[in-house]
Amino acid sequence: MASEHKGVTIWFTGLSGAGKTTINDALTAKLRDRGVKLEVLDGDIVRTNLTKGLTFSKEDRDENVRRIGFVADLLTRNGVIVTVAAISPYRAIREEVRERIGDFMEVYVSAPVEVCEERDVKGLYKKARSGEIKQFTGISDPYEAPTNPEVNCETHKETLDESVNKVIAKLEEMGYLPATVAA
Numbered sequence: 001m002a003s004e005h006k007g008v009t010i011w012f013t014g015l016s017g018a019g020k021t022t023i024n025d026a027l028t029a030k031l032r033d034r035g036v037k038l039e040v041l042d043g044d045i046v047r048t049n050l051t052k053g054l055t056f057s058k059e060d061r062d063e064n065v066r067r068i069g070f071v072a073d074l075l076t077r078n079g080v081i082v083t084v085a086a087i088s089p090y091r092a093i094r095e096e097v098r099e100r101i102g103d104f105m106e107v108y109v110s111a112p113v114e115v116c117e118e119r120d121v122k123g124l125y126k127k128a129r130s131g132e133i134k135q136f137t138g139i140s141d142p143y144e145a146p147t148n149p150e151v152n153c154e155t156h157k158e159t160l161d162e163s164v165n166k167v168i169a170k171l172e173e174m175g176y177l178p179a180t181v182a183a
Protein backbone atom coordinates (compact mmCIF):
# COMPACT_ATOMS: atom_id res chain seq x y z
CA MET A 1 0.00 0.00 0.00
CA ALA A 2 1.22 3.49 -0.79
CA SER A 3 2.37 5.40 2.25
CA GLU A 4 -0.31 7.58 3.84
CA HIS A 5 0.31 11.27 3.57
CA LYS A 6 -1.53 14.52 3.88
CA GLY A 7 -2.47 16.39 0.73
CA VAL A 8 -0.69 19.58 -0.20
CA THR A 9 -0.43 21.88 -3.18
CA ILE A 10 3.10 22.75 -4.25
CA TRP A 11 2.76 25.90 -6.33
CA PHE A 12 5.66 26.87 -8.58
CA THR A 13 5.59 30.49 -9.70
CA GLY A 14 8.12 32.41 -11.76
CA LEU A 15 9.02 33.79 -15.16
CA SER A 16 8.87 31.73 -18.31
CA GLY A 17 12.15 29.84 -18.56
CA ALA A 18 12.94 30.22 -14.86
CA GLY A 19 12.80 26.44 -14.39
CA LYS A 20 9.34 25.62 -13.00
CA THR A 21 8.65 22.70 -15.32
CA THR A 22 12.19 21.32 -15.07
CA ILE A 23 12.14 21.33 -11.27
CA ASN A 24 8.59 20.01 -11.18
CA ASP A 25 9.46 17.09 -13.50
CA ALA A 26 12.47 16.12 -11.40
CA LEU A 27 10.49 16.53 -8.18
CA THR A 28 7.57 14.41 -9.34
CA ALA A 29 9.93 11.63 -10.46
CA LYS A 30 11.34 11.53 -6.93
CA LEU A 31 7.91 11.70 -5.30
CA ARG A 32 6.63 8.84 -7.46
CA ASP A 33 9.56 6.76 -6.24
CA ARG A 34 8.28 7.38 -2.74
CA GLY A 35 4.85 6.03 -3.63
CA VAL A 36 2.80 9.15 -2.95
CA LYS A 37 -0.53 10.02 -4.57
CA LEU A 38 0.39 12.71 -7.03
CA GLU A 39 -1.23 14.92 -9.63
CA VAL A 40 0.52 17.47 -11.85
CA LEU A 41 -1.16 20.61 -13.14
CA ASP A 42 1.27 22.17 -15.59
CA GLY A 43 0.32 25.63 -16.81
CA ASP A 44 0.86 24.92 -20.50
CA ILE A 45 -1.23 21.75 -20.36
CA VAL A 46 -3.96 23.36 -18.27
CA ARG A 47 -4.29 26.16 -20.82
CA THR A 48 -5.08 23.65 -23.55
CA ASN A 49 -8.07 22.20 -21.69
CA LEU A 50 -9.26 23.46 -18.27
CA THR A 51 -8.64 27.10 -19.10
CA LYS A 52 -8.73 26.95 -22.89
CA GLY A 53 -9.76 30.24 -24.45
CA LEU A 54 -8.50 32.45 -21.67
CA THR A 55 -6.21 35.26 -22.77
CA PHE A 56 -3.20 36.79 -21.06
CA SER A 57 -5.03 39.87 -19.76
CA LYS A 58 -4.79 40.40 -16.01
CA GLU A 59 -8.40 39.31 -15.60
CA ASP A 60 -7.91 36.09 -17.54
CA ARG A 61 -4.56 35.31 -15.93
CA ASP A 62 -6.30 35.58 -12.55
CA GLU A 63 -9.14 33.37 -13.80
CA ASN A 64 -6.57 30.82 -15.01
CA VAL A 65 -5.00 30.72 -11.55
CA ARG A 66 -8.39 30.60 -9.83
CA ARG A 67 -9.47 27.56 -11.86
CA ILE A 68 -6.19 25.75 -11.30
CA GLY A 69 -6.58 26.57 -7.61
CA PHE A 70 -10.10 25.14 -7.58
CA VAL A 71 -8.94 21.79 -8.94
CA ALA A 72 -5.83 21.77 -6.76
CA ASP A 73 -8.02 22.32 -3.71
CA LEU A 74 -10.30 19.37 -4.54
CA LEU A 75 -7.32 17.08 -4.95
CA THR A 76 -5.43 18.38 -1.94
CA ARG A 77 -8.30 17.75 0.44
CA ASN A 78 -8.44 14.17 -0.84
CA GLY A 79 -4.89 13.49 0.25
CA VAL A 80 -3.18 14.10 -3.07
CA ILE A 81 0.12 15.91 -3.46
CA VAL A 82 -0.60 18.38 -6.24
CA THR A 83 2.08 20.23 -8.12
CA VAL A 84 1.25 23.35 -10.09
CA ALA A 85 3.72 24.99 -12.47
CA ALA A 86 2.27 28.23 -13.78
CA ILE A 87 3.74 31.71 -14.19
CA SER A 88 0.89 33.03 -12.01
CA PRO A 89 2.30 36.57 -12.03
CA TYR A 90 -0.12 38.29 -9.63
CA ARG A 91 0.45 38.10 -5.90
CA ALA A 92 -3.11 38.73 -4.77
CA ILE A 93 -4.63 35.80 -6.63
CA ARG A 94 -1.83 33.48 -5.45
CA GLU A 95 -2.65 34.57 -1.91
CA GLU A 96 -6.36 33.92 -2.53
CA VAL A 97 -5.56 30.38 -3.69
CA ARG A 98 -3.25 29.86 -0.71
CA GLU A 99 -6.05 30.86 1.70
CA ARG A 100 -8.53 28.61 -0.03
CA ILE A 101 -6.33 25.52 -0.06
CA GLY A 102 -4.63 25.94 3.30
CA ASP A 103 -2.20 23.07 2.80
CA PHE A 104 -0.09 25.11 0.42
CA MET A 105 3.55 25.55 -0.34
CA GLU A 106 4.73 28.33 -2.62
CA VAL A 107 7.97 27.75 -4.51
CA TYR A 108 9.42 30.84 -6.12
CA VAL A 109 11.53 29.76 -9.07
CA SER A 110 13.68 32.66 -10.14
CA ALA A 111 16.47 33.71 -12.43
CA PRO A 112 17.10 37.22 -13.78
CA VAL A 113 14.98 37.92 -16.82
CA GLU A 114 18.20 38.22 -18.89
CA VAL A 115 19.06 34.63 -17.97
CA CYS A 116 15.55 33.40 -18.83
CA GLU A 117 15.75 35.26 -22.11
CA GLU A 118 19.16 33.78 -22.86
CA ARG A 119 17.76 30.27 -22.20
CA ASP A 120 14.65 31.04 -24.27
CA VAL A 121 13.54 27.41 -23.96
CA LYS A 122 10.45 27.84 -26.14
CA GLY A 123 11.55 30.76 -28.29
CA LEU A 124 8.93 32.95 -26.64
CA TYR A 125 11.23 35.79 -25.54
CA LYS A 126 12.30 36.28 -29.15
CA LYS A 127 8.66 36.55 -30.16
CA ALA A 128 7.96 38.92 -27.27
CA ARG A 129 10.86 41.17 -28.30
CA SER A 130 9.68 41.26 -31.89
CA GLY A 131 6.16 42.12 -30.75
CA GLU A 132 4.70 38.90 -32.11
CA ILE A 133 3.58 38.01 -28.58
CA LYS A 134 2.03 40.80 -26.55
CA GLN A 135 1.65 40.91 -22.77
CA PHE A 136 4.66 38.68 -22.17
CA THR A 137 5.52 38.40 -18.48
CA GLY A 138 8.86 40.00 -17.64
CA ILE A 139 9.08 41.83 -20.97
CA SER A 140 5.81 43.63 -21.56
CA ASP A 141 3.69 42.45 -18.62
CA PRO A 142 4.30 42.55 -14.87
CA TYR A 143 5.52 39.80 -12.56
CA GLU A 144 4.94 40.22 -8.83
CA ALA A 145 7.47 38.13 -6.93
CA PRO A 146 6.28 36.32 -3.79
CA THR A 147 7.09 38.17 -0.59
CA ASN A 148 7.31 35.13 1.65
CA PRO A 149 7.56 31.88 -0.33
CA GLU A 150 8.14 28.63 1.53
CA VAL A 151 10.97 27.80 -0.89
CA ASN A 152 13.21 29.99 -3.04
CA CYS A 153 14.95 28.34 -5.98
CA GLU A 154 17.46 30.60 -7.69
CA THR A 155 18.13 28.56 -10.78
CA HIS A 156 20.98 30.74 -12.06
CA LYS A 157 22.90 29.98 -8.85
CA GLU A 158 21.99 26.42 -7.93
CA THR A 159 21.81 23.04 -9.64
CA LEU A 160 18.58 21.30 -10.46
CA ASP A 161 19.30 18.74 -7.74
CA GLU A 162 19.77 21.47 -5.16
CA SER A 163 16.46 23.06 -6.12
CA VAL A 164 14.58 19.76 -5.96
CA ASN A 165 16.15 18.82 -2.64
CA LYS A 166 15.08 22.13 -1.12
CA VAL A 167 11.46 21.39 -2.02
CA ILE A 168 11.65 17.86 -0.64
CA ALA A 169 13.29 19.10 2.58
CA LYS A 170 10.50 21.67 3.03
CA LEU A 171 7.82 19.03 2.43
CA GLU A 172 9.41 16.89 5.12
CA GLU A 173 9.81 19.85 7.48
CA MET A 174 6.15 20.81 7.04
CA GLY A 175 5.07 17.21 7.66
CA TYR A 176 3.75 16.43 4.18
CA LEU A 177 6.33 13.72 3.58
CA PRO A 178 7.89 11.40 6.13
CA ALA A 179 11.51 12.34 6.71
CA THR A 180 14.01 10.09 5.01
CA VAL A 181 16.73 8.49 7.05
CA ALA A 182 20.12 9.31 5.59
CA ALA A 183 21.71 6.19 4.07
Ligand code: ADP
Pocket residue numbers: 014015016017018019020021022023085109119121154155156158159160161163
Ligand atom coordinates in the same frame (compact mmCIF):
# COMPACT_ATOMS: atom_id res chain seq x y z
P1 ADP B 1 9.53 27.28 -16.99
O1 ADP B 1 8.75 26.02 -16.76
O2 ADP B 1 9.72 28.09 -15.74
O3 ADP B 1 9.05 28.09 -18.14
P2 ADP B 1 11.52 25.47 -17.98
O4 ADP B 1 11.66 24.46 -16.88
O5 ADP B 1 10.70 25.09 -19.18
O6 ADP B 1 11.02 26.85 -17.37
O7 ADP B 1 12.98 25.88 -18.51
C1 ADP B 1 14.04 26.18 -17.63
C2 ADP B 1 15.37 26.00 -18.36
O8 ADP B 1 16.43 26.35 -17.47
C3 ADP B 1 15.61 24.56 -18.80
O9 ADP B 1 16.23 24.58 -20.07
C4 ADP B 1 16.59 24.04 -17.73
O10 ADP B 1 17.42 23.03 -18.22
C5 ADP B 1 17.38 25.30 -17.38
N1 ADP B 1 17.99 25.28 -16.05
C6 ADP B 1 19.28 25.60 -15.78
N2 ADP B 1 19.53 25.49 -14.47
C7 ADP B 1 18.40 25.10 -13.88
C8 ADP B 1 18.05 24.82 -12.53
N3 ADP B 1 18.93 24.90 -11.52
N4 ADP B 1 16.78 24.44 -12.27
C9 ADP B 1 15.88 24.35 -13.28
N5 ADP B 1 16.14 24.61 -14.58
C10 ADP B 1 17.41 24.97 -14.88
